[in-house]
Amino acid sequence: xNQTVTxxxxxxxxxxxxxxxxxxxxxxRVRYIEDGALLLEEGRIVWLGPWQAAQAxxxxxxxxxxxxxxLIVPGFIDTHIHYPQTEMVGAYGEQLLEWLxxxxxxxxxxxxxxxxxxxxxxxxxxxxxxxxxxxxxVFGTVHPQSVEALFTEADAHQMRxxxxxxxxxxxxxxxxxxxxxxxYQQTRELIRRWHGRGRLGYALTPRFVPTSSPELLxxxxxxREEFPDTWVHTHLSENSDEVAWVxxxxxxxxxxxxxxxxxxxxxxxxxxxxxxxxxxxEWACMAHTGSSIAFCPTSNLFLGSGLFRLKKAWEMxxxxxxxxxxxxxxxxxxxxxxxxxxxxxxxxxxRLSAFEAFYxxxxxxxxxxxxxxxxxxxxxxxxxxxxxxxxxxTPLQRLRAANSGTLAEKLFVLMTxxxxxxxxxxxxxxxxxxxxGE
Amino acid sequence: xNQTVTxxxxxxxxxxxxxxxxxxxxxxRVRYIEDGALLLEEGRIVWLGPWQAAQAxxxxxxxxxxxxxxLIVPGFIDTHIHYPQTEMVGAYGEQLLEWLxxxxxxxxxxxxxxxxxxxxxxxxxxxxxxxxxxxxxVFGTVHPQSVEALFTEADAHQMRxxxxxxxxxxxxxxxxxxxxxxxYQQTRELIRRWHGRGRLGYALTPRFVPTSSPELLxxxxxxREEFPDTWVHTHLSENSDEVAWVxxxxxxxxxxxxxxxxxxxxxxxxxxxxxxxxxxxEWACMAHTGSSIAFCPTSNLFLGSGLFRLKKAWEMxxxxxxxxxxxxxxxxxxxxxxxxxxxxxxxxxxRLSAFEAFYxxxxxxxxxxxxxxxxxxxxxxxxxxxxxxxxxxTPLQRLRAANSGTLAEKLFVLMTxxxxxxxxxxxxxxxxxxxxGE
Numbered sequence: 029x030n031q032t033v034t035x036x037x038x039x040x041x042x043x044x045x046x047x048x049x050x051x052x053x054x055x056x057r058v059r060y061i062e063d064g065a066l067l068l069e070e071g072r073i074v075w076l077g078p079w080q081a082a083q084a085x086x087x088x089x090x091x092x093x094x095x096x097x098x099l100i101v102p103g104f105i106d107t108h109i110h111y112p113q114t115e116m117v118g119a120y121g122e123q124l125l126e127w128l129x130x131x132x133x134x135x136x137x138x139x140x141x142x143x144x145x146x147x148x149x150x151x152x153x154x155x156x157x158x159x160x161x162x163x164x165x166v167f168g169t170v171h172p173q174s175v176e177a178l179f180t181e182a183d184a185h186q187m188r189x190x191x192x193x194x195x196x197x198x199x200x201x202x203x204x205x206x207x208x209x210x211x212y213q214q215t216r217e218l219i220r221r222w223h224g225r226g227r228l229g230y231a232l233t234p235r236f237v238p239t240s241s242p243e244l245l246x247x248x249x250x251x252r253e254e255f256p257d258t259w260v261h262t263h264l265s266e267n268s269d270e271v272a273w274v275x276x277x278x279x280x281x282x283x284x285x286x287x288x289x290x291x292x293x294x295x296x297x298x299x300x301x302x303x304x305x306x307x308x309x310e311w312a313c314m315a316h317t318g319s320s321i322a323f324c325p326t327s328n329l330f331l332g333s334g335l336f337r338l339k340k341a342w343e344m345x346x347x348x349x350x351x352x353x354x355x356x357x358x359x360x361x362x363x364x365x366x367x368x369x370x371x372x373x374x375x376x377x378x379r380l381s382a383f384e385a386f387y388x389x390x391x392x393x394x395x396x397x398x399x400x401x402x403x404x405x406x407x408x409x410x411x412x413x414x415x416x417x418x419x420x421x422t423p424l425q426r427l428r429a430a431n432s433g434t435l436a437e438k439l440f441v442l443m444t445x446x447x448x449x450x451x452x453x454x455x456x457x458x459x460x461x462x463x464x465g466e
Numbered sequence: 467x468n469q470t471v472t473x474x475x476x477x478x479x480x481x482x483x484x485x486x487x488x489x490x491x492x493x494x495r496v497r498y499i500e501d502g503a504l505l506l507e508e509g510r511i512v513w514l515g516p517w518q519a520a521q522a523x524x525x526x527x528x529x530x531x532x533x534x535x536x537l538i539v540p541g542f543i544d545t546h547i548h549y550p551q552t553e554m555v556g557a558y559g560e561q562l563l564e565w566l567x568x569x570x571x572x573x574x575x576x577x578x579x580x581x582x583x584x585x586x587x588x589x590x591x592x593x594x595x596x597x598x599x600x601x602x603x604v605f606g607t608v609h610p611q612s613v614e615a616l617f618t619e620a621d622a623h624q625m626r627x628x629x630x631x632x633x634x635x636x637x638x639x640x641x642x643x644x645x646x647x648x649x650y651q652q653t654r655e656l657i658r659r660w661h662g663r664g665r666l667g668y669a670l671t672p673r674f675v676p677t678s679s680p681e682l683l684x685x686x687x688x689x690r691e692e693f694p695d696t697w698v699h700t701h702l703s704e705n706s707d708e709v710a711w712v713x714x715x716x717x718x719x720x721x722x723x724x725x726x727x728x729x730x731x732x733x734x735x736x737x738x739x740x741x742x743x744x745x746x747x748e749w750a751c752m753a754h755t756g757s758s759i760a761f762c763p764t765s766n767l768f769l770g771s772g773l774f775r776l777k778k779a780w781e782m783x784x785x786x787x788x789x790x791x792x793x794x795x796x797x798x799x800x801x802x803x804x805x806x807x808x809x810x811x812x813x814x815x816x817r818l819s820a821f822e823a824f825y826x827x828x829x830x831x832x833x834x835x836x837x838x839x840x841x842x843x844x845x846x847x848x849x850x851x852x853x854x855x856x857x858x859x860t861p862l863q864r865l866r867a868a869n870s871g872t873l874a875e876k877l878f879v880l881m882t883x884x885x886x887x888x889x890x891x892x893x894x895x896x897x898x899x900x901x902x903g904e
Contacts, residue, residue, distance in 0.1 A: 114862070114865065115865055115866065115868075115869050116866075116869065117862065117866060117879075117882070117883065118866060118878060118879045118882030118883050120819070120820065120874070120875065120878045121817045121819070123812070123815075151861070151865065154861075155861070155862065158861075329809035329812065329813065330808070330809055330812065330882075331812060332809070332811075332812025332813050332814075332815065334813075335813075358805065358882050358883065359883075360862070367796065370768070371767035371768055371770070373770075374561070374767065374768065374769060374770025375767065375770050375772075375773075376770075377561075377770065379559045381558070381559070382558065422886070423589070423592070423593070423596075424552070424555065424593065424798070427552065427553055427589065428553065428554075428555060428556060430553075431553050431554065436558070437558065440556060440558045441555075441556045444555070444556030444768075444796050445555065445556050445796065445797075447885070448860070
């Protein structure tokens with residue numbers, strides 16, 4: 029072995045060792061190592077196993093981070109979030125289209141200012157890390173400077189983060205619109221500057237069909253053809269009025285997803301947020317193009333958009349990640365988001381197990397982003413992004429911990445009662461980037 | 467005036483000054499006093515007004531509690547909660563009937579032990595106070611000692627708390643069953659010991675129809691006739707399977723509520739938790755008997771029971787309070803519970819305003835318990851139960867506070883992002899019973 033161990037992490041480790049094609053398979057992928065050691069070579073994982081067995085592999089003097097008694101899991105992956113909406117979380121009383129008009133667009137208008145963008149990027153990245161989220165797929169605003177600021181901040185923490193500036197040329201306030209050519213040029217410039225720099229990636233980010241003219245969608249297609257390695261990140265079928273609006277705007281396409289598909293925007297590395305009202309044809313199109321879905325339970329409840337059909341996604345073999353969807357979502361915490369995902373399941377007689385929930389938040393999310401070769405679990409060679417969880421952060425959690433025997437129970441209590449207080453530390457690329465209380 | 471001011475509380479005060487028969491009226495009942503003073507004579511409210519105007523009423527040397535900058539609201543009222551289920555919050559994977567069998571009954575069996583009951587009562591009351599809840603309507607277990615312990619602890623804090631031992635004589639494990647006569651005798655004894663002692667009240671607590679024989683329901687009716695001043699506290703129409711079961715058990719009654727009604731258990735001071743699947747006849751019966759409903763959003767989502775129709779309750783003029791329903795509910799926090807109530811509304815196109823939400827949690831809840839003459843707002847003569855809220859307990863809340871102008875916005879952010887961290891202090895009967903960090 030040419031590998032040098034530069035650091036060891038000691039604690040209890042939980043991850044899912046492989047992908048699943050049915051939820052029933054997930055329990056077979058569970059790995060749990062009580063008093064284990066995760067060995068790193070700089071930002072990479074070299075080995076995971078029992079602490080006792082690790083000793084022989086540790087060169088004298090290797091620094092050991094001692095998290096005994098804590099539960100260490102792969103860093104959480106948030107597959108849909110708007111960083112410029114952080115400051116408007118919990119805006120009252122509207123469903124999607126009015127909510128955009130009343131709250132979102134005025135807030136996003138502020139991101140023409142690089143100073144504001146930089147300040148909010150710092151706040152946003154700190155919130156991600158404080159909630160154990162190490163990778164996110166992020167909407168900026170229409171302003172290139174919004175994404176400049178965000179990438180700069182994420183790069184400073186060596187995060188694997190994917191983002192893009194919004195592309196939109198109609199049905200929004202004048203100051204937030206651009207023409208298709210400008211959108212193309214600015215996006216192209218951002219891709220060249222940021223895509224593949226450090227661990228960063230770029231996502232072509234048309235807001236959604238209603239704010240996209242045929243010319244704009246043509247520009248997005250052109251970019252995707254020029255940069256086939258980039259992601260596509262947009263919204264799909266969140267709200268019934270939105271679906272009807274798309275039908276009126278694009279009557280010649282088979283359905284809502286058909287608009288994206290006809291412009292070449294479905295496929296691997298295309299992530300569609302929400303997907304609440306898909307018809308059978310759209311589900312089939314999601315499946316055969318290999319497109320992914322971001323399931324955003326707190327947002328779907330908060331805006332009254334509807335209930336995501338996780339069972340259907342499994343049946344159709346469509347990749348699914350979890351999204352906080354800040355600011356329509358109500359929490360940065362992926363733990364809390366999983367708790368709400370459970371409730372969405374319960375309302376449809378679908379039992380979301382803790383193992384399945386954590387799968388979606390880690391390896392499944394990585395798979396939805398086609399990053400499962402790089403992140404999502406503790407396989408040797410992967411990048412060392414992980415979260416140290418304190419499962420007894422509140423009096424009620426301490427009481428529950430005394431009554432929870434199995435790993436599945438402990439994880440379920442974490443997602444039902446958990447929040448940012450359960451994040452003891454967050455590590456990105458082999459280095460600590462957040463420690464509670466600091 | 468014969469009143470003596472023994473203490474003054476300084477801060478920003480919000481309450482609702484009167485009851486409403488339509489949600490639109492609630493905004494007219496809002497009272498907000500920036501830099502106000504609440505004057506107390508021991509446990510009673512004497513006066514509320516601007517701090518400046520209060521000076522003249524303050525005898526020299528009156529102690530002043532300085533909460534400047536904090537928001538002070540009437541103590542929260544939780545109209546449905548099971549104290550013995552505290553230790554099983556977040557039990558995975560079942561809907562109502564299986565959940566009772568798998569988790570609830572084994573947990574409740576432990577409350578035959580007075581020591582366990584006393585320990586859990588201490589924990590439970592502390593959780594209520596740490597979450598700003600000053601009044602609750604509480605299920606014990608079938609064991610009289612469970613209620614003894616709870617009343618003892620609540621009395622030590624001078625809380626206005628209503629509770630009762632569960633009455634059940636079938637369809638539960640042997641060790642939790644009793645016969646109707648024993649149930650009658652034990653309940654009667656508890657009523658005589660506790661009902662009206664200090665601020666305590668007793669609720670006749672048949673678990674629900676499926677665990678009640680005709681003999682048991684007859685015993686409950688007899689107690690209600692003997693003690694017309696007690697409450698009735700039970701479950702109604704939470705889950706579709708439960709509704710079908712009741713129909714099979716009591717085929718001669720018009721509907722589920724009809725069983726309670728025919729045994730004389732509807733009426734003023736009867737509180738029915740859930741009420742998710744009522745038919746028109748049941749709604750009419752709720753209304754004309756003056757019965758009340760406890761709306762338990764986190765529980766209804768967690769067990770996948772269904773969506774409560776708040777709009778219908780207003781139309782039918784049925785009194786509604788908020789219930790955490792620990793342990794099927796997932797939080798003690800009435801703030802978080804209101805946030806989930808909003809989501810339940812959104813899924814039905816009902817916009818729950820912050821003012822309406824806080825109404826249900828304070829004066830509306832008091833009215834649901836027929837306690838609106840004693841608690842629920844800051845009217846002179848009422849008992850001094852209140853919560854001091856810190857609306858900036860987390861970084862995200864601080865950011866949002868900078869962007870929230872109106873009182874309604876501030877309250878809405880509190881219910882959307884808030885939890886126990888927002889409870890700065892809780893006062894009961896004119897005395898501090900909880901201070902954050904102590």
